[in-house]
Amino acid sequence: xxxxxxxxxxxxxxFILLGFGDLLDLQILLFLVLLVIYIATMAANxxxxxxxxTDWQLHTPMxxxxxxxxxxxxxxxxxxxxxxxxxxxxxxxxISVSGCFTQLYVFGFLVATECYLLAVMSYDRYLAxxxxxxxxxxxxxxxxxQLAAGSWLTGCLSPAIFLFFLSQLxxxxxxxxxxxxxxxxxxxxxxxSDTHLVILLDFILACIFTLPPFLLNLTSYIYIITTILRxxxxxxxxxxxxxxxxHLSVVTVFYGTIxxxxxxxKSDTLRVLxxxxxxxxxxxxxxxxxxxxxxRNRKVKAALSKAIRKCGFHKTMQRFSDNNLT
Numbered sequence: 159x160x161x162x163x164x165x166x167x168x169x170x171x172x173f174i175l176l177g178f179g180d181l182l183d184l185q186i187l188l189f190l191v192l193l194v195i196y197i198a199t200m201a202a203n204x205x206x207x208x209x210x211x212t213d214w215q216l217h218t219p220m221x222x223x224x225x226x227x228x229x230x231x232x233x234x235x236x237x238x239x240x241x242x243x244x245x246x247x248x249x250x251x252x253i254s255v256s257g258c259f260t261q262l263y264v265f266g267f268l269v270a271t272e273c274y275l276l277a278v279m280s281y282d283r284y285l286a287x288x289x290x291x292x293x294x295x296x297x298x299x300x301x302x303x304q305l306a307a308g309s310w311l312t313g314c315l316s317p318a319i320f321l322f323f324l325s326q327l328x329x330x331x332x333x334x335x336x337x338x339x340x341x342x343x344x345x346x347x348x349x350x351s352d353t354h355l356v357i358l359l360d361f362i363l364a365c366i367f368t369l370p371p372f373l374l375n376l377t378s379y380i381y382i383i384t385t386i387l388r389x390x391x392x393x394x395x396x397x398x399x400x401x402x403x404x405h406l407s408v409v410t411v412f413y414g415t416i417x418x419x420x421x422x423x424k425s426d427t428l429r430v431l432x433x434x435x436x437x438x439x440x441x442x443x444x445x446x447x448x449x450x451x452x453x454r455n456r457k458v459k460a461a462l463s464k465a466i467r468k469c470g471f472h473k474t475m476q477r478f479s480d481n482n483l484t
Contacts, residue, residue: 170329177338189246202448203228213461219302231444234268258340271313277371280378283402316367415439
């Protein structure tokens, strides 16, 4: 259909996110499960941010970057899940065109930022294990802050460029997106304009903004694993690996789900499976990441135990003071 013919039709004012709307009997169950996941995710990520800010033992580059990651994960799930919960509760699956574009931009910005932030974290672990004598001078607080800020700033560029060209497309129907959030490919499939250049731009930007951090992660861990294997003692190997195992787990889960979601064929037979993996990618990873760091990181667990003991001590002293006053 030509652009001229499209302009003669009524422009789409809203999209319909089909999501899991065909599972009518499971709407309430899905709502409750996703609500628990959302509360747990926000609590876990907020807890890590608070621990990193308040515990002086966590005032190091590694945990500063971890705090950034937890803040990012809390934002990433909040751009998707509240809208999805409202849809499950009310049955209203519509979203305005501007709202859809906004969700697409913010989610893309946060995913791109996470790619670069994970790369910075892998570089930090590379310096700590492969260049321990120079670590303090190389990864100083100012440089660490610059890397974190650069990750956030770089992450906002890719979706901004893509969204500018996407907004030039004409949408005149249909308006149904077979997902629970706005994604670039389903949106472009709904356009009645010529989308070949925009699809090519999307591919180029994805390569430019995600391939370099992925290669940096890969290269860092090749050097890290090579260095660990050269350590003569078993205890030394275990200690060195324990400092990067949590991050390696997060990187593996993050890139593994991204590849599955975007490389899985978009056929009708795999439609439900694609939604399930998309759900893991958008909803479960922000919950899994803080759990991995919380359960597998010794210093985070120690800081949490200290905070709990301190909180319990203050409550005991408060009760003691109240009893004396009475």
